[in-house]
Amino acid sequence: MATPRLVYDDDCGFCMWCVRWALWLGEFEPVGFSELSPDQKARLPDDYENCMHLLTDGAAYSCGEALTQTAERCGPVPRAVVGLARKLPRWEAIREKGYRWVADRRAIWGRYASAECPQ
Structure with missing residues (x-):
């Protein structure tokens, strides 16, 4: 299987910060x-520019769903949290x-958590 591609807004510091975390925890x-x-x-x-994609x-x-799928590929703890969340009604x-x-x-979150480049 090829490495999943994490598609994100590369003009958004908060988005890039989130991608950095995903890259640190998983392989994308x-x-x-x-x-x-x-x-x-x-x-x-x-x-497609309205959200992230996997x-x-x-x-x-x-x-x-892209966020959920990404989290499931970021190790046992995020995978377990997603597994529990999937059991919630609605x-x-x-x-x-x-x-x-x-x-x-x-834009608000980017004031507190922002990155220049995910790699």
Whole structure:
């Protein structure tokens, strides 16, 4: 299996900070929006710049599910937390609403946690 590609907004310091954490905890190939190949873009939704994505050999995950899939690949503790969270009633709705809430405020989060480059 190829290394999963973590697609993120490379114009967002908070997004890059999050990618750094993912790279520290797991094995991913970081791909900024500005670096996407035509083949990679074709696998993403039209509004791909609204959230993060995880591209694997067999699937493309977006937004909250991309975050969940990324966390599951970051070691036993994040994997266990995701496993427990998946058991919550209405987990998918909670996950997406939470993801959107954080993503819509990334300029604020970037004041506290920001990075220049994920690699």
